[in-house]
Amino acid sequence: MPATVETDVAIIGAGPVGLFAVFECGMLRMRCAVVDALDAIGGQCTALYPEKPIFDIPAHPQIGAAELIERLERQAAPFTPLYLLGRRAESLREEAEGFVLGTSAGDSIRCRAVVIAAGAGAFGPNRPPLARLEEFEASGAVRYLVARREDFRGKRVVIAGGGDSAVDWALSLKQIAARVTVVHRRPKFRAAPESAAQLEAAAARGELELAIPYQLHGLEGEDGRLSAVVLATLKGETRRVEADHLLAFFGLSMDLGPIARWGLALDRHHIRVDPATCETTLPGVYAIGDVAAYPGKLKLILQGFSEAAMAAHAMHARVFPGQALHFEYSTTKGVPLASAPGGQAGVAAPAGG
Incomplete structure (x- = not known):
C-alpha cells in the first residue's frame, strides 16, 4: 500500500x-x-x-x-x-x-x-547475445554474479570477461571448483595488474585454464542443465568446453x-x-x-x-x-x-x- x-x-x-x-x-x-x-x-x-x-x-x-x-x-x-x-x-x-x-x-x-x-x-548486467540464454539463466546455470561461493564447489565453471570481477572470481573459485576456464578475447586483462599477474601465474601452475583469444559462441545442454560452452575466435575457429556454470562478467x-x-x-x-x-x-x-x-x-x-x-x-x-x-x-x-x-x-x- x-x-x-x-x-x-x-x-x-x-x-x-x-x-x-x-x-x-x-x-x-x-x-x-x-x-x-x-x-x-x-x-x-x-x-x-x-x-x-x-x-x-x-x-x-x-x-x-x-x-x-x-x-x-x-x-x-x-x-x-x-x-x-x-x-x-x-x-x-x-x-x-x-x-x-x-x-x-x-x-x-x-x-x-x-x-x-x-x-x-x-x-543490470550486460548479457551476452547467445541462443537459449534465457533457458540457462532461469535454471541458474548462467549467472552474472556470485551470491554464494559454495554453489560452485566441485563444479566446472567457465568465466567470461577481462575485468576485475572476472579475474577476482577466477582466483577465488579455483580453490573450490573442479575446473575454472577463463575466456577472454585478448591476452591483456583490464583487471588490477597484480590480480592479472596472479591469474597468469595460476594458469602457468595448471590451477586454471585461460582460453585466449576466444569469445562466447554458444551454450549446450538440456532442460536448463548446462553441459558445455562453445567458444570461437574472430577467425571462426571453435572449441567446446564442458561446463556446469557460465559466469559472464561484461559489466x-x-x-x-x-x-x-x-x-x-x-x-x-x-x-x-x-x-x-x-x-x-x-x-x-x-x-x-x-x-x-x-x-x-x-x-x-x-x-x-x-x-x-x-x-x-x-x-x-x-x-x-x-x-x-x-x-x-x-x-x-x-x-x-x-x-x-x-x-x-x-x-x-x-x-x-
Whole structure:
C-alpha cells in the first residue's frame, strides 16, 4: 500500500554510501527515509559481490561486502530510518518548505532535502547475445554474479570477461571448483595488474585454464542443465568446453532513469555537484558516491563516506533553518538518541496512507 511519509531527508539508494548518509544525518538529528529499487539494502555489494573482500575500508584490512553492509546497517539502526525497498524514485516536486519525492509504488515522501546516493543509477548486467540464454539463466546455470561461493564447489565453471570481477572470481573459485576456464578475447586483462599477474601465474601452475583469444559462441545442454560452452575466435575457429556454470562478467548497464529528467546538470550518466557541499544545481538536492561528478573525484567507497558527511553538514541549515550547528566530535557527543524537532531522532514517520 502506498505510504505518505513526512521526514527531514529522503535518500535515494541503500548502498554503502546511502547507509552511511543515514548515520551522518542521524548524528545531526535529521530523520531519513531511504528508497531503493532493489528488494534488499546494500546496492551492488549485496546484488553483485556479497562475498567479495574489500581492502580499502579504514580500520578493516579486509572485510567482505556483505559484512560491510551488515555493519553499516547496524551503525544506522539507532536512528531508525524508514526503508522503502523494491521501488524506484520517479518524480521530484518542489514545494514551499522542501520537496515531494514520488516512487514507482505510489509513495509520497515530503522532505526538506534529497540525497541521491544511487551509484550510477539502476543497473543490470550486460548479457551476452547467445541462443537459449534465457533457458540457462532461469535454471541458474548462467549467472552474472556470485551470491554464494559454495554453489560452485566441485563444479566446472567457465568465466567470461577481462575485468576485475572476472579475474577476482577466477582466483577465488579455483580453490573450490573442479575446473575454472577463463575466456577472454585478448591476452591483456583490464583487471588490477597484480590480480592479472596472479591469474597468469595460476594458469602457468595448471590451477586454471585461460582460453585466449576466444569469445562466447554458444551454450549446450538440456532442460536448463548446462553441459558445455562453445567458444570461437574472430577467425571462426571453435572449441567446446564442458561446463556446469557460465559466469559472464561484461559489466553493468547503468541508467539514471527518471532522475535524469529532474533538471539536474549531468556529466554523461553522472550528476555534477559542488565539491565543497555535494549540492547539485538544484538547491536542496545533493548527490554522493559514484553518481556524483566533480574535478578530482575518486570512485571509492571511502570517498563516498566523506561526501555523505559533507552533504549532511551542508543540508543542516535547510532542514533546521535558523538553528546554529555546533559541530562536535562523535567521541564527545556520542550517538544522539533524544527527541529531535519534528519527532524522534532518525524516525521517518508515515503520515497516513
